[in-house]
Amino acid sequence: MTDWTERYRPSSLSELRGNDKAVKGVREWADTWDDHREALVVHGSPGVGKTSAAHALAADMGWETVELNASDQRTADVIERYAGRAANNTTLNGSSGGDDTGGRQLVILDEADNIHGNYDRGGKSAVTELVKNAGQPVILIANEYYEMSRGLRNATRDIEFRDVGARSIVPVLRDICRKEGIEFDSDALDRIAERNSGDLRGAVNDLQAVADGRDRLTLEDVITGDRDRSMDVFPFLDLVLKEGESAQEALQASYDVDETPDDLTKWIEDNMLKVYDVAEATRAYDYLADADVWLGRVWASQNYSYWRYAGDNLSAGVAAARDGTKGGWTRWGRPQFYHSTSNTSDEVVRAIAERGGFSMDTARRAVLPYLQAMTHHCKPREVTVEMAAAYEFEEEHISFVTGSGETTNKVQSIVEDAEERRAERMEEHSGGAFAGVAPSTEAAEADAETEDGSDDGQTSLADAAGEGTGTDGDADAPAPDDGRDADPEAAEEDDGQSGLSDFM
Secondary structure, three states: OOOHHHHOOOOOHHHOOOOHHHHHHHHHHHHOHHHHOOEEEEEOOOOOOHHHHHHHHHHHHOOEEEEEEOOOOOOHHHHHHHHHHHHHOOOOOOOOOOOOHHHOEEEEEEOOOOOOHHHHOOHHHHHHHHHHHOOOOEEEEEOOHHHOOHHHHHOEEEEEOOOOOHHHHHHHHHHHHHHHOOEEOHHHHHHHHHHOOOOHHHHHHHHHHHHOOOOEEOHHHOOOOOOOOOEOHHHHHHHHHHHOOOHHHHHHHHHHEOOOHHHHHHHHHHHHHHOOOHHHHHHHHHHHHHHHHHHHHHHHHOOHHHHHHHHHHHHHHHHHOOOOOOOOOOOOOOOOOOOOOHHHHHHHHHHHHHHHOOOHHHHHHHHHHHHHHHOHHHOOHHHHHHHHHHHOOOHHHHHHHHOOOOOOHHHHHHHHHHHHHHHHHHHHOOOOHHHOOOOOOHHHHHHHHHHHOOOOOOOOHHHHHHOOOOOOOOOOOOOOOOOOOOOHHHHHHOOOOOOHHHHO
16 A cells, blocks of 8 residues: 555645745755755644655755654764765765755755754764754754754754645645546545644545545545544454455544554554464554654654554554455454553552652653563562562552463462561561550660660560560560571561662
């Protein structure tokens, strides 16, 4: 299935719809580049034509292009090796070019607003140096202009691309339908354009999904913006991996199922090989990889409008990779690290948030994945016990985090050890409260004994229990035999740490 956004990408600036003023500014920047030699930042919402404009400009000017994604390839050495070399040389084959525009190459750096200091290992400073010293035209693509560093903004000029109006989107959809030989009702195209709210790329993706397998497009065929979220994930897997007869049907299902694209990717990845053969899986993994790239951009930029492009790939793309429909019944399994029930998930996340003092969203997105990785299948066991003690987890909570069976002896023994550890720590930090020591006279006597170095002033739970077991509080009386040998090494291991946060 060829992506229509690529097939019908404008090959010239004259073919771009909307943003006429911005397009004119881009052309003027290129025509006068010899005079100013400044890099250009093109910024605006996703899907409004920023990257298309850069490539169309290169085609109009006869320039070769070198393109990097700043959020994926943002270390200093990568930027200097590829973009830096291109910006300071002339042609890709290494030959020297003259002043004619045909000998130039355009360096396109996408997602330039997703470079954040030390995390990118020098990427920010490398880009700033690149635009200051470039001997070739450079265009930086950004969604949020003011997310870029001040130094980078000061070293460039900028042009804003605004959201594309529905009146500009409809002619694009109409042209595509005519080239694809699809008849259409005008109100169907109007509905697609209106629903995408200025996102031209999203409108083309929706058109392709709706029109797949049809000779005529009506309003009734168009997926409306009302998503009832009524479909369960298992029928969704049936449609995508087995029963759906078109990519459009799979995309419709992804809108209706009550799961986020990142969760749906996990479901599909963990179940796909149960029904796909090698050739189908090879094609499907390409789409899942593309979905993962879009999900990475969501987390890097916190721009959730990218979710729609991940959804296109994980549903329509994976369905299109399948050769026909598949019969029979398949037992779908929950993906690894996926919550067993929403109640259990919420209880775990709430415990993490309360203990850490941060929001539920931070607990779910930033902390829980680390706990899951650290305690996978309850290994190492000591870390898992520490986690259960710190957050007061029960069997179902440990099962949810670690992926181990809730009723296994392993999980149950971890709960028992965690409860024992919590009791020990309560005793250690009680200051003798559990021994029934009166704070007036006996506490003072204990303090005096501590100064002499003869006693620490604390009475253990075992000592307190001895007073009521027929030993008359005799310190020399033997402890009752509970069938367990004392382990001095185990006692030394407990250093009084307060919880999992101490080693996170």
